[in-house]
Amino acid sequence: MGLTHWGFKKSLWVFHLNAGACNNCDIEVLDCLCPKFDVERFGIKLVGSVKAADVLLVSGSVPRKVVPQLIETYEQAPKPIAVVALGACGCTGGIFKDGYNFAGPVDKHIPVDAYIPGCPPRPEAIIDGIVKLLGKL
Amino acid sequence: MASTLAMVVYFLVFPGFLFTAAVGLLTSWVDRKVSARVQWRVGPPWYQPFADVLKLLGKEIVIPEGARRAGFLFAPVAGLAAVVVVSTMLWLTNLRGTGFVGDLIGVVYLLTIPSLGMIIGASASSNPLASVGASREMKLILAYELPFIIAILTAVTKVSPMTLRIDGILEHQAVNGVMLGSASGVIAFIVCILCAQAKLTYPPFDIPEAETEIMDGTHIEYSGAILAVVKLTQAMMLFTLPVLFITLFWGGVDLTGIGILWTVLKYLAIVTIIVLIKNTNPRVKIDQAVRFFWGPVTLLAIVGMVLALLGL
Numbered sequence: 001m002g003l004t005h006w007g008f009k010k011s012l013w014v015f016h017l018n019a020g021a022c023n024n025c026d027i028e029v030l031d032c033l034c035p036k037f038d039v040e041r042f043g044i045k046l047v048g049s050v051k052a053a054d055v056l057l058v059s060g061s062v063p064r065k066v067v068p069q070l071i072e073t074y075e076q077a078p079k080p081i082a083v084v085a086l087g088a089c090g091c092t093g094g095i096f097k098d099g100y101n102f103a104g105p106v107d108k109h110i111p112v113d114a115y116i117p118g119c120p121p122r123p124e125a126i127i128d129g130i131v132k133l134l135g136k137l
Numbered sequence: 138m139a140s141t142l143a144m145v146v147y148f149l150v151f152p153g154f155l156f157t158a159a160v161g162l163l164t165s166w167v168d169r170k171v172s173a174r175v176q177w178r179v180g181p182p183w184y185q186p187f188a189d190v191l192k193l194l195g196k197e198i199v200i201p202e203g204a205r206r207a208g209f210l211f212a213p214v215a216g217l218a219a220v221v222v223v224s225t226m227l228w229l230t231n232l233r234g235t236g237f238v239g240d241l242i243g244v245v246y247l248l249t250i251p252s253l254g255m256i257i258g259a260s261a262s263s264n265p266l267a268s269v270g271a272s273r274e275m276k277l278i279l280a281y282e283l284p285f286i287i288a289i290l291t292a293v294t295k296v297s298p299m300t301l302r303i304d305g306i307l308e309h310q311a312v313n314g315v316m317l318g319s320a321s322g323v324i325a326f327i328v329c330i331l332c333a334q335a336k337l338t339y340p341p342f343d344i345p346e347a348e349t350e351i352m353d354g355t356h357i358e359y360s361g362a363i364l365a366v367v368k369l370t371q372a373m374m375l376f377t378l379p380v381l382f383i384t385l386f387w388g389g390v391d392l393t394g395i396g397i398l399w400t401v402l403k404y405l406a407i408v409t410i411i412v413l414i415k416n417t418n419p420r421v422k423i424d425q426a427v428r429f430f431w432g433p434v435t436l437l438a439i440v441g442m443v444l445a446l447l448g449l
Contacts, residue, residue, distance in 0.1 A: 041181060
């Protein structure tokens with residue numbers, strides 16, 4: 001395990017992409033940064049630009065209009081990048097799977113490394129998902 | 138030849154690149170930890186900034202379409218080099234008394250290079266948000282440089298035959314007591330801390346890299362190793378500016394015996410003041426920042442200057 005790989009595991013910078021989510025998962029993501037959970041203890045922080053990100057966190061059911069933006073964001077991200085599908089919508093489509101503008105869950109368009117189900121997933125579940133992602137890296 | 142080798146060691150190892158980078162990264166950990174404690178969180182472990190930089194070194198560098206490659210890639214490196222030179226000059230002056238006439242001018246000049254580098258890099262990146270950030274950074278430089286230079290000239294004025302040598306200011310303080318013991322010194326120090334806030338682009342003056350409105354602004358297109366250089370430059374600035382203020386106003390750096398403890402305490406005190414200002418203030422708009430620096434802060438700096446001329 002090289003030094004850069006150690007650094008990668010110790011410092012995950014997350015870019016959060018809302019691909020048509022109802023904002024509920026997004027609020028739970030912010031909960032993870034709050035004093036009770038404080039994921040900065042593990043070096044995880046939110047960044048403003050996907051160019052600085054190590055994890056692309058996608059929430060939402062991916063409506064048709066969002067597909068080009070989702071793919072472009074993934075292509076712009078510097079590799080290696082881990083993609084996490086957040087929430088029931090991100091993993092499967094959830095209650096929107098029969099919607100007229102539903103364009104498939106996240107893994108139909110970009111490769112996904114970890115799935116965090118739940119509607120919305122609890123902060124504990126998000127942290128558990130990140131731990132499983134770390135085991136995979 | 139031996140002196141050339143010594144200079145290489147000075148610039149690359151001890152007071153220069155490696156030392157400044159290591160202490161700068163540790164200082165940025167202090168920054169993050171104090172911020173976390175202010176927000177009632179636990180905060181990251183001490184090696185966090187090192188892990189960040191190592192990780193960034195292993196990532197891909199994405200160069201945006203339409204960007205000017207050379208300007209985009211070399212501007213941050215120029216900023217890093219400037220900080221290394223400033224740090225080396227300050228430490229050599231403090232520890233060995235080597236200086237030259239006008240080295241203070243050199244330090245003030247070199248300390249603007251990182252900001253200028255970010256302006257050039259952001260303008261070369263062909264990103265509209267980065268351009269907004271660059272334009273704001275430019276206005277911010279125009280705003281804070283005037284009071285910053287007046288405050289530094291206050292320290293120059295207080296030395297009886299006025300001198301632009303840093304070691305002259307240090308000798309004056311060794312004989313007559315520190316600058317902070319006088320009213321004008323305190324005023325100049327306060328002005329310097331406020332300008333440091335803007336130089337580091339920390340809140341309330343983080344307008345060029347506002348995360349919520351222009352998504353990191355000047356840094357938006359940087360990734361991989363070149364982002365590591367940008368982060369390293371910021372960390373080294375956070376180390377160099379307090380050392381400059383200690384040198385000019387607080388008796389200088391002393392690495393013998395109990396002096397080490399005092400130096401570290403002075404340094405941590407200044408860093409903590411900067412971090413506390415950062416954590417307790419909201420971001421202002423660019424016009425408010427310019428008005429603040431050209432109005433009250435410049436007036437305060439001029440008052441300090443007049444007091445210094447009167448010998449207070």
